[in-house]
Amino acid sequence: MNVIEANNLKFSYDGKNDAIKGVSFSICSGKYYSIIGHNGSGKSTLAKLLIGLLKPSKDSLKAFGLEYNSKNIKEIRRKVGIVFQNPDNQFIGSTVKDDIAFGLENRCVPQKDMDKIIEEYSKKVDMFDYLDKQPEKLSGGQKQRVAIAGVLAMHPEVIIFDEATAMLDPKGKREISELIKKMRIDNPNLTLISITHDVEEAFNSDEIIVMNEGEIYMSGSPKEILSKSDELEKIHLGVPFLYSLANELNKLGIKVDDYSSLESLVNSICQ
Amino acid sequence: MPINFKDVSFTYSYKTPFENVALNDINATILDKSFTCIVGKTGCGKSTLIQQLNGLLLPTKGEVIVDEFVVSSNRKRRTKKLANLRKKVGIVFQFSENQLFEETVLDDVAFGPTNFKVSKEEARKIAKECLLKVGIKEEYFEKSPFELSGGEKRRVAIAGILALSPSIMVLDEPTAGLDPEGTKEMMELLKKMNESGTTVIVVTHDMNLVLTYATNVIVMSDSRIVKEATPDELFLDNDEKYSLETPYIAKVVQELDKKGIKLDTKVIKDVKSLASEIARKRKNK
Numbered sequence: 325m326n327v328i329e330a331n332n333l334k335f336s337y338d339g340k341n342d343a344i345k346g347v348s349f350s351i352c353s354g355k356y357y358s359i360i361g362h363n364g365s366g367k368s369t370l371a372k373l374l375i376g377l378l379k380p381s382k383d384s385l386k387a388f389g390l391e392y393n394s395k396n397i398k399e400i401r402r403k404v405g406i407v408f409q410n411p412d413n414q415f416i417g418s419t420v421k422d423d424i425a426f427g428l429e430n431r432c433v434p435q436k437d438m439d440k441i442i443e444e445y446s447k448k449v450d451m452f453d454y455l456d457k458q459p460e461k462l463s464g465g466q467k468q469r470v471a472i473a474g475v476l477a478m479h480p481e482v483i484i485f486d487e488a489t490a491m492l493d494p495k496g497k498r499e500i501s502e503l504i505k506k507m508r509i510d511n512p513n514l515t516l517i518s519i520t521h522d523v524e525e526a527f528n529s530d531e532i533i534v535m536n537e538g539e540i541y542m543s544g545s546p547k548e549i550l551s552k553s554d555e556l557e558k559i560h561l562g563v564p565f566l567y568s569l570a571n572e573l574n575k576l577g578i579k580v581d582d583y584s585s586l587e588s589l590v591n592s593i594c595q
Numbered sequence: 596m597p598i599n600f601k602d603v604s605f606t607y608s609y610k611t612p613f614e615n616v617a618l619n620d621i622n623a624t625i626l627d628k629s630f631t632c633i634v635g636k637t638g639c640g641k642s643t644l645i646q647q648l649n650g651l652l653l654p655t656k657g658e659v660i661v662d663e664f665v666v667s668s669n670r671k672r673r674t675k676k677l678a679n680l681r682k683k684v685g686i687v688f689q690f691s692e693n694q695l696f697e698e699t700v701l702d703d704v705a706f707g708p709t710n711f712k713v714s715k716e717e718a719r720k721i722a723k724e725c726l727l728k729v730g731i732k733e734e735y736f737e738k739s740p741f742e743l744s745g746g747e748k749r750r751v752a753i754a755g756i757l758a759l760s761p762s763i764m765v766l767d768e769p770t771a772g773l774d775p776e777g778t779k780e781m782m783e784l785l786k787k788m789n790e791s792g793t794t795v796i797v798v799t800h801d802m803n804l805v806l807t808y809a810t811n812v813i814v815m816s817d818s819r820i821v822k823e824a825t826p827d828e829l830f831l832d833n834d835e836k837y838s839l840e841t842p843y844i845a846k847v848v849q850e851l852d853k854k855g856i857k858l859d860t861k862v863i864k865d866v867k868s869l870a871s872e873i874a875r876k877r878k879n880k
């Protein structure tokens with residue numbers, strides 16, 4: 325089932341240049357998507373369109389079969405949650421606890437369940453000890469953890485991460501991706517759209533959407549995208565480390581076919 | 596002159612019920628003209644540490660010495676005009692995009708130099724050069740900085756500090772939010788500045804960048820410095836990892852080592868040099 329459908333979707337900030345130049349795609353329920361693309365390629369703009377923060381061109385976008393209009397927007401936002409690129413844009417509450425609570429109140433979660441949910445999700449992102457702190461007094465990575473907890477606690481059906489883990493340490497990044505993995509096993513309909521510059525992370529998803537200058541340049545499984553890796557460099561992007569090493573080795577006459585893991589790459593070097 | 600941290604401790608909201616120790620008895624030296632990376636897990640104190648470097652935060656205890664400047668909360672010790680220190684030490688903050696404020700991108704970058712007694716015209720010239728260096732094209736110069744993408748904002752913020760030509764350049768996660776090519780170009784730019792005499796201090800979680808670019812690494816954990824080393828010592832020669840991620844290159848070196856292929860790690864800095872070292876070893880075999 326498609327949860328989001330875009331058909332010749334356009335958006336312009338200034339009425340002259342299009343930041344999104346007529347893109348068409350569909351997001352399938354339960355899948356994990358990555359969106360990659362150079363700085364300014366339109367990724368965040370697309371994300372803001374998907375949560376109805378920016379207004380899509382007429383008849384070009386639907387979520388759960390709903391048009392993006394003032395009547396439906398509340399319903400859409402209940403189903404589609406976003407963690408913004410800059411966590412400072414996310415915080416509303418004066419403490420971490422208030423901040424997570426705010427989203428829940430908006431969703432009419434009964435007061436009596438609230439504390440339990442806040443405890444559960446702050447623990448999931450390892451920020452339980454910080455509930456009484458002010459969000460602006462946290463470190464960069466701590467802010468991102470809180471922003472993630474706030475969105476996950478609201479149980480959206482589609483989660484959009486706009487570089488939501490860019491400031492986390494590698495272990496923290498892994499923990500969050502494990503957490504999402506678990507949530508997706510518990511709820512097979514949970515859809516993740518992750519905007520990221522982390523190539524390794526992107527190549528772990530089910531499908532990669534590659535943006536370039538406001539357009540979708542290509543999309544497909546990581547394997548499909550890798551088979552066109554030359555194109556990635558042309559549009560300022562990169563490839564995973566093992567692939568680029570295999571590539572360099574091949575150039576030097578060392579044939580490496582299997583770069584699916586470190587072990588297999590090392591084995592073929594040793595042959 | 597190196598930078599010296601002498602018995603530096605820092606506590607947020609000192610002497611209030613909300614006290615929070617962020618730096619605990621730091622003693623360290625950052626070498627002059629080095630490319631020093633500061634690493635460590637979320638919340639360990641990296642951003643707090645670098646903000647002591649220009650007196651934005653004053654140590655609760657101890658002092659930081661940068662050339663002739665003394666940063667201390669002791670008024671008697673502290674250098675009177677810390678403003679002059681800010682000319683020497685330029686800091687790009689972790690959420691630097693929050694620092695943009697002028698009406699246009701160009702004005703924002705030109706603001707710093709005009710403040711330091713450079714003519715308006717000259718400041719704009721410097722600003723243009725710096726913007727181009729960080730990959731912001733001319734067509735963006737008259738845009739409002741608020742109307743930029745995340746990565747574009749970060750580039751403008753970095754240009755704003757470049758424009759001050761500080762002799763010590765400090766950047767908190769400068770590549771977070773940059774696209775892969777932008778990351779490479781930014782690091783190469785910093786490397787070039789470093790080679791021409793600027794001390795570069797970078798906070799990052801990306802150990803691959805640390806291995807490729809740093810001359811020195813400071814590892815922090817839980818408000819303390821737990822190790823000062825070169826990247827090779829830290830990732831290639833040593834088994835103790837200080838719970839840091841192993842860079843990809845080091846992983847390959849270690850795996851090959853297990854199979855009896857010993858690479859000369861001194862010549863390995865990036866994927867290309869790793870590949871040619873592997874090729875050399877195979878030929879010799």
Ligand SMILES: Nc1ncnc2c1ncn2[C@@H]1O[C@H](COP(=O)(O)OP(=O)(O)OP(=O)(O)O)[C@@H](O)[C@H]1O
Pocket residue numbers: 337338343361362363364365366367368369370409741742743744745746747772774
């Ligand atoms: N509020 C705004 N007003 C006008 N133009 C904008 C605004 N926000 C972004 N833009 C422009 O629209 C284009 C797309 O921006 P967007 O933020 O979607 O890029 P992005 O792919 O998310 O980039 P990044 O990787 O840097 O975050 C860019 O050229 C940017 O300059």
Ligand SMILES: Nc1ncnc2c1ncn2[C@@H]1O[C@H](COP(=O)(O)OP(=O)(O)OP(=O)(O)O)[C@@H](O)[C@H]1O
Pocket residue numbers: 460461462463464465466491493607608615616617635636637638639640641642643644689
């Ligand atoms: N303004 C503040 N007021 C009170 N406590 C703060 C403030 N800023 C940071 N802290 C706390 O001080 C400690 C160190 O924070 P700091 O920002 O230096 O960490 P960091 O190493 O830069 O982490 P990150 O990698 O997440 O950016 C953290 O526990 C944090 O919660």
Ligand SMILES: [Mg+2]
Pocket residue numbers: 367368369409486744745746
């Ligand atoms: Mg963006």
Ligand SMILES: [Mg+2]
Pocket residue numbers: 463464465641642643689767
């Ligand atoms: Mg920090």
